[in-house]
Each structure stands twice: as structure tokens, then as C-alpha cells.
Amino acid sequence: MGSMRTNLNYYPKCPNPEFTVGVGRHSDVSTLTILLQDEIGGLFVRENEGDNWIHVPPIKGSLVINVGDALQIMSNGRYRSVEHRVVANGSNNRISVPIFVNPRPVDVIGPLPELIASGEKPIYKQVLYSDYVKHFFRKAHDGKKTVGFAEL
Numbered sequence: 001m002g003s004m005r006t007n008l009n010y011y012p013k014c015p016n017p018e019f020t021v022g023v024g025r026h027s028d029v030s031t032l033t034i035l036l037q038d039e040i041g042g043l044f045v046r047e048n049e050g051d052n053w054i055h056v057p058p059i060k061g062s063l064v065i066n067v068g069d070a071l072q073i074m075s076n077g078r079y080r081s082v083e084h085r086v087v088a089n090g091s092n093n094r095i096s097v098p099i100f101v102n103p104r105p106v107d108v109i110g111p112l113p114e115l116i117a118s119g120e121k122p123i124y125k126q127v128l129y130s131d132y133v134k135h136f137f138r139k140a141h142d143g144k145k146t147v148g149f150a151e152l
């Protein structure tokens, strides 16, 4: 089935946002992340190529759905996890509530057997999901480097 984890993120206002890190650039280790953000804004996603960061404006009544690393690995790279970061706000506190939809810690994830059976060359190996998560938390946020842990 999978496991779910809900975080409550609180970003205090910061008079000099350029001198602080809200959340550093990273991709989530989830399959999908369902994110509720308040009206303040500050979430940016990186465009596929290059260093262009796009603001994800809060839209009342909407949720943001992000692809995570586990889905990238299981889809053998068809779906790519989105790199994102959060910048603190100069005059307002911000709250966000991500729900991470994950494999279970005991699950071994890798490119789905259906893809490999159709003759596709796997680009990721089989990894124990709890090892993948441990690897993510062992280091500082560093963009999409975590997924390298599963590369063949």
C-alpha cells in the first residue's frame, strides 16, 4: 500500500530573506507530495534545464502536487521529481502542510517489472526504501543528488 507522512512547516518572517535559507533546494523522497500552502507564497520549482526558478503562486482552494524521487525511480525516469526550494518572506510568517505519499520503509523500489519486461534498460537499481530515506537525511539539501544513490 504505502506510507504517508504529514509535516507542518512554519517559516517565521525574516527582515532579510536573502540572508536566510527557508528550505534549501531538494527533491522529495516521496512518490507524490500533496502540498497545502497558505496565501503568502515563497515556493519555487526549478525548470528542467538550467537555473531558472519559477514561483508557485498560492491559489485559494488548490493543492500543489509534486513528483518525488520514488516515482522517478519506479517509472525508470519517465516522471522526474521536481527540484524545489522555499524562500522566507520579509514581512509575513508562512505555513505549509505537505503530505508525503511514500512507499513503506520495508519496500524495495526500482523500475517497475512491467517496464523492464517490455525490454527497457533499467537506469536505476533496486533499493530498500528506508536506505534511500536514510541517505537523504544523512546530508544537507543538495538539489537532486539524492537520486544518484539509486542510479546503476
Ligand SMILES: O=C(O)CCC(=O)C(=O)O
Residues within 6 Å of the ligand: 007, 009, 023, 028, 035, 037, 043, 084, 085, 086, 095, 096, 098
Ligand atoms: O513549504 C513548502 O512549500 C515546501 C516544503 C518542502 O519542500 C518540504 O517540506 O519538503
Ligand SMILES: [Fe+2]
Residues within 6 Å of the ligand: 026, 027, 028, 084
Ligand atoms: Fe520538499
